[in-house]
Amino acid sequence: MITRAQAEALDLADPLKGKRQLFVLPENTIYLDGNSLGPLPRHVAERLAGAVAEEWGQSLIRGWNTHGWFDLPRVLGDRIGKLIGAKPGTVLAADSTSINLVKVLTAALGLRPGRRVILSDSGNFPSDLYVAQGVIKALGGGVELRIVAPEEVEAALGDDLAVLMLTEVDYRTGRRHDMKTLIAKAQAKGALAIWDLCHSAGAFPVDLSGANTDFAVGCGYKYLNGGPGAPAFVYVRPDLQDKIVPSLSGWMGHAAPFAFDLDYRPAQGIDRLRAGTPGVLSMIALDSALDVWDGVDLTLLRDKSVRLADLFISEVEGRCGAYGLRLASPRDAAQRGSQVSFHCDDGYAVMQALIAQGVIGDFRAPDIIRFGLTPLYIGFTDVWDAARILERVMAERLWDQPQFKKRAAVT
């Protein structure tokens, strides 16, 4: 444990400290939920307002050409690609993570006919599992979703494996899979690997090319700060792109969308994963939000993330261990994403009470309180203060009030 003055000194020495001013952070709030919804980058409001007034308002239909709306999915894809080690032309911004997962899962199964197993783990984000269940049902059977515990994934890679489908970082605990190793082992079995990077992109350096990743998806609204429900992204390894058969085959993924042929002919490359008309306003918000990454060294980002987490763990354990909080995240930083979670009885109420005190994290069933540590705008003093406020919530039992126990629609 350290003093607040020591935390302040760490902030002063932080090479990323200049980035904080790029974000709107409400007064009297410590926002440790950027892993759920990133805050508003300050300049996005003006860019979006300009796009509405000038691009939509004045250019109208011509905006598709004159303002490059048509190319946004590729342009944004390449910008996101730089953050996840993907080459130009391999990433597309489009739709939602779930929809993109449908695209690559059906594509992957199409490339492995006769193989029966999609392997995932119980730490995967449930929507990914739901998507697989839906895809399997739509196929009319013949494929099985096998769900094992995270630590059993490697041993479960069998010769019947079609697709290994995992989220790199567990949304509850922050536990991080060894992506490169698991991809190599899955590929050695003849399978393809799909990675969900929702809690990876913008959280730490990702090297999709170096890991020889087959497919990946991820969202734009967490560490990429693109706004609520921002467009998601999808990655396909270059040599697979022209082999896959899109199942969500909309006109924007056609080789010649404006020829209006009656027969679908997929575009070359990543463009074939486009489906319907992209949400231009959301795309522009995300495009603008990505500006905050200009000049960011992801190695420094990761270094700060690890140090924030280590500090938060030691402060919370030191201050709140007596109240029954137990670390749910791996203690070893190498096995962790950019969040820290604790098991906590009455966790829902504790989190509501903490939010009422100005520290915003979130709760995940059954008993996890979760804190995102986002180095672009969170500092060491924030983390230190958050731990102290959490201590107060526990020590004074501030959570033990009826209004904190009533569940909201969205938790």
Add this chain to the structure above:
Amino acid sequence: MITRAQAEALDLADPLKGKRQLFVLPENTIYLDGNSLGPLPRHVAERLAGAVAEEWGQSLIRGWNTHGWFDLPRVLGDRIGKLIGAKPGTVLAADSTSINLVKVLTAALGLRPGRRVILSDSGNFPSDLYVAQGVIKALGGGVELRIVAPEEVEAALGDDLAVLMLTEVDYRTGRRHDMKTLIAKAQAKGALAIWDLCHSAGAFPVDLSGANTDFAVGCGYKYLNGGPGAPAFVYVRPDLQDKIVPSLSGWMGHAAPFAFDLDYRPAQGIDRLRAGTPGVLSMIALDSALDVWDGVDLTLLRDKSVRLADLFISEVEGRCGAYGLRLASPRDAAQRGSQVSFHCDDGYAVMQALIAQGVIGDFRAPDIIRFGLTPLYIGFTDVWDAARILERVMAERLWDQPQFKKRAAVT
């Protein structure tokens, strides 16, 4: 043909004339392309800016509850439902039209196992046909897409029909199917009917309930003015909702999204057609845009639409018939949507020249020039002026210049 003074008199007498001021319409422009992208309703800019600054910026993750983001798909669905004769709880705003079509097409096929035919027509928007082709491929065969000419649809309804899938209004010609009759005949064969309302919703009164429609989809960016790539919508007949098995089964369509169960359990009702996280900023723009419909009598809207089209046809035929323009739309208003199209040699260049003169329509291959007549913000004088400018483009061969013949990426 009438005089300009007569057209002005018609505008003065127009009961909808007050609505025009709600829209941003660029100077020196006659915008006859609202059937491709609706213009910006003036108040949307402020609403969206407020949502960015206050809802996202200040409420952050709490916005899902405090600003009702989670409910937007249902709330917008019900608002759109009022324009298309759908009861509350039957329409959802979500994803793109193509993605929504995947949802209902797979759902419909699931309700008609053993039936082999999806029937559509060559006047359908190609993306709908591409979607069907993708769905069929993903199913691994067993179902066939049969495409006939629009006038042959009724005769092609056979006993093997699983799904009749049509767009009510042909995107090129504006020809309108008799939806109620075709639905009844398809249902008499034991089939289900899916209607694409992209060129219907907000264009004229639609009566989904009265026509006993099984499924419908449509977009938010044409007559609904929700902005480029605005969220689309999907309708499911009440008694079918709990019978369908979603194939795009994301977490937002789960019965308990925040329980984070590993197994998918569809929500009751229309909510099961939700998939991933909705694009909140785009939803808010569409929500705001729908305000322009407050107090609009759709019967008056249709009446004006018909009169605008009849005027435009007679003016263009009178002025431009000698230059080879031929009406591509039905002459009988009852068979028409809210657009008028003409066959025109060198149509692409003609449209580019016309746009350069301030009249914005669009071109659809092979030889269609297309004009959307949107009664909320287009008047009789606009239509009269547009015809006169088109006459000048033809008479002076203004289109016969190289810069008008070079195709843009998006036409």
